[in-house]
Structures are given as structure tokens and as C-alpha cells.
Amino acid sequence: MFIGNIYITLKEGVLDPAGKAANNKLRDLGFTNINNIKMGKFIEVELEAESKEEAIRQLEAISEQLLANLVIENYRVEVVEGDK
Amino acid sequence: MKSAVVIFPGSSGENDVFHILNNVLDERVDLVWHKTTNLDDYDLVILPGGSSYGDYIRPGAIARYSPIMKAVEAFAKExxxxxxxxxxxxxxxxxxxxxxxxxxxxxxxxxxxxTFLKLENNKTLFTNGFKVDEIIRMPIASGFGNYFCDEPTLQELLTNQQIVLRYCTDDGRLTPEANYNGATANIAGIINKEGNILGMMPHPERCSEDILGGTDGLRIFTSIINKLKGVNI
Known part of the structure; x- marks a missing residue:
């Protein structure tokens, strides 16, 4: 079994109102060194696969088909543990 | 002419659309469960508002793989x-x-x-009962109403006159203040290049009777019906 991580973030140039709101509030709270916050999604996946490469291919496939919308989002996958 | 209004788990607008077509306009219409796989009987398919599948992942992201969607894709292609x-x-x-x-x-x-809306294209099946640049009023109800497209797509939409509705002030100005949800170019509704698929954020079914304070929405439905039935208006 493998455990995969998928990170989904908004593409450059796509408005991120949640990130902006968090950023503004943190500055209000005194964290004036915070310049930018980008909000995204983190998804942990447990999956069966023949190899690490196959696991990565699967994670990419599920990202493209369902978990990310490539019109507005980028995704990055990694396999963190579970090598047989 | 016969319409299908599709019900997904979490839809909430289907009964209002059904009511307008069935009771107000006396048209043939069926409520159709999302596991239906055949739409051969229908001339018009309406995908209603609501929060299908709780809007999980992204609004519409799960519903787009409902069993009925293969038939919807074929319907679109035809x-x-x-x-x-x-x-x-x-x-x-x-x-x-x-x-x-x-x-x-x-x-x-x-x-x-x-919301006030500028009717930018009246040469569609869905909007032929309006005047071009007419200012109309319809309600929106959404958390994810902020339409986004990149610059090349926007240029294509403009070139092909695919922008049908835009948020505006009561006197028709396309200001940032009138752009309630922050949509690209104040866009509230677009049509595909072929002209058979319209998507819109405002709810025409919620302003189709006088008792609800407006009837501009009804004109979307009458535009469709008149055109499909070949009635001259």
C-alpha cells in the first residue's frame, strides 16, 4: 500500500479571496511581515499500486479527473511512504 | 415540446423550474432522477440550482459524473x-x-x-424574447458565483458573442460595484459557440410570477418555448 499526498493550489493570476482575507487578518493581528498567503487543498490518499511510479500515475489521474480543475488550479503529487 | 428537469442529490431548484413549466406555462415536463440514462423523449434539459453533493470538491464536480451526464453529453452533441x-x-x-x-x-x-443584468445577446434560443442591451432583474443565490476565465477565453467569448448576461447597475453600467460576486467581465451567463447550451448564475424560475415580484425570468422560458414550437413573436 502507498500513501500519497496531493497539493492543489490556485493558478497564478486566479483571485484567491480566502488567502487575501487570511493575509489581511494576520497583518491586523500584528504579523506585519506576512506578505502573501495562498490557500489551497491538501488531500491524503491511501492506494494500492504495483510500484511507486504506478502510484504516482494514479494520483495524477485522480487529480486530473476529479480532484483538481485545471482551468483554475495546479496540482502536485508525492508518494510519502508504503514502499513494499 | 417536452422538458426534463434533472434532480441530483442536493439539488434544490428542480421543483421551482417544474412549477413554472408545468403550472404557469402548461408545458410538458418531467422531473428526472440523475441515474436516468436516456433523454430521447426530450427537447430541452434543465440542470437546476442547488448544492449537488454538498458542493464537495468543487460545485458540480461530482454531479458531472452522475450516470445521466453521458446522456446529457450526447444530447449536447446532437x-x-x-x-x-x-x-x-x-x-x-x-x-x-x-x-x-x-x-x-x-x-x-x-x-x-x-441583481440587474444587461441582456447582451438576444439572438439565442433562450433570449429571443428580449431586446438587446435590455436591463432586466433576476435573483442570484450562490457562494460560488464568481465566474472565471482566462484572457484568451474571454476574448473568444467576446468575439463570438457568447456572453449573454452581465451584472450591471439599474441603469445598465457594468461597474465593479454591480459585479456582486467578482466575476470576470461582470459575466452572469454564457452560451456555447454552437448556441444550444446556456449557463447562467441568476435564477429565472424565481422571478417568473408577479407574486414573486418580477417576471423577467419567465421570458427565458417563453423564449425557449416559442422558438422550439415555431411561434413568431
């Missing part, structure tokens, strides 16, 4: 007519039947409000 309202529009975007995507509203709030 050039038959599809209207997506609110969440229904989000499904059409997720299916790539219309270009672009939706984002969270720019102010992060769920907006439930009457």
Missing part, C-alpha cells in the same frame, strides 16, 4: 438544448460543455440578492 441554472451552470463548466470555471465569491459571502 445540438439539443440545455439550460444550466446556478449549480447547473457549474456542472456544465466542470463538463467542459461551457468554457471557464467558478470561484468563491470575491467577498467570501453567500450572496442572495436581486
Amino acid at each position: 445540438g439539443k438544448y440545455i439550460l444550466g441554472i446556478g449549480n447547473g451552470w457549474q456542472m456544465l463548466l466542470e463538463m467542459n460543455l461551457l468554457p471557464g470555471a467558478v470561484l468563491k465569491n470575491a467577498n467570501l459571502k453567500f450572496i442572495c440578492s436581486d
Whole structure:
């Protein structure tokens, strides 16, 4: 079994109102060194696969088909543990 | 003419659309469960508003893989007519039947409000009963109403006159203040290049009777019916 991580973030140039709101509030709270916050999604996946490469291919496939919308989002996958 | 209004788990607008077509306009219409796989009997499919599948992942992202969607894709390819309202529009975007995507509203709030809209294209099946540049009023109710498309897509929409509705002030100005949810170019509704699929954020079914304070929405439905029945208006 493998455990995969998928990170989904908004593409450059796509408005991120949640990130902006968090950023503004943190500055209000005194964290004036915070310049930018980008909000995204983190998804942990447990999956069966023949190899690490196959696991990565699967994670990419599920990202493209369902978990990310490539019109507005980028995704990055990694396999963190579970090598047989 | 016969319409199908599709019910997904979490849809909420289907009964209002059914009511307008069945009771107000006396048209043939069926409520159709999303596991239906055959739409051969229908001339028009309406994907209603609501929060299908709780809006999980993204609005429309799960519904776009409902069993009925293969039939909806075939229906679209045949050039038959599809209207997506609110969440229904989000499904059409997720299916790539219309270009672009939706984002969270720019102010992060769920907006439930009457909006003024500029009718930019009256040469469509869905809007032939309006005058071009007419200012109309319809309500929106969405947290993810903020339409987004990139610059090349926007240029294409403009060139092909695919922008049908835009948020405006009561006197028709396309200002940022009138752009309730932050949508690209104040866009509230677009049609595909072929002209058979319209997606819109405002709810025409919620302003189709005088008792509800407005009837501009009814004209979307009468435009469709008159055209499909070959009535001259």
C-alpha cells in the first residue's frame, strides 16, 4: 500500500479571496511581515499500486479527473511512504 | 415540446423550474432522477440550482459524473438544448460543455440578492424574447458565483458573442460595484459557440410570477418555448 499526498493550489493570476482575507487578518493581528498567503487543498490518499511510479500515475489521474480543475488550479503529487 | 428537469442529490431548484413549466406555462415536463440514462423523449434539459453533493470538491464536480451526464453529453452533441441554472451552470463548466470555471465569491459571502443584468445577446434560443442591451432583474443565490476565465477565453467569448448576461447597475453600467460576486467581465451567463447550451448564475424560475415580484425570468422560458414550437413573436 502507498500513501500519497496531493497539493492543489490556485493558478497564478486566479483571485484567491480566502488567502487575501487570511493575509489581511494576520497583518491586523500584528504579523506585519506576512506578505502573501495562498490557500489551497491538501488531500491524503491511501492506494494500492504495483510500484511507486504506478502510484504516482494514479494520483495524477485522480487529480486530473476529479480532484483538481485545471482551468483554475495546479496540482502536485508525492508518494510519502508504503514502499513494499 | 417536452422538458426534463434533472434532480441530483442536493439539488434544490428542480421543483421551482417544474412549477413554472408545468403550472404557469402548461408545458410538458418531467422531473428526472440523475441515474436516468436516456433523454430521447426530450427537447430541452434543465440542470437546476442547488448544492449537488454538498458542493464537495468543487460545485458540480461530482454531479458531472452522475450516470445521466453521458446522456446529457450526447444530447449536447446532437445540438439539443440545455439550460444550466446556478449549480447547473457549474456542472456544465466542470463538463467542459461551457468554457471557464467558478470561484468563491470575491467577498467570501453567500450572496442572495436581486441583481440587474444587461441582456447582451438576444439572438439565442433562450433570449429571443428580449431586446438587446435590455436591463432586466433576476435573483442570484450562490457562494460560488464568481465566474472565471482566462484572457484568451474571454476574448473568444467576446468575439463570438457568447456572453449573454452581465451584472450591471439599474441603469445598465457594468461597474465593479454591480459585479456582486467578482466575476470576470461582470459575466452572469454564457452560451456555447454552437448556441444550444446556456449557463447562467441568476435564477429565472424565481422571478417568473408577479407574486414573486418580477417576471423577467419567465421570458427565458417563453423564449425557449416559442422558438422550439415555431411561434413568431
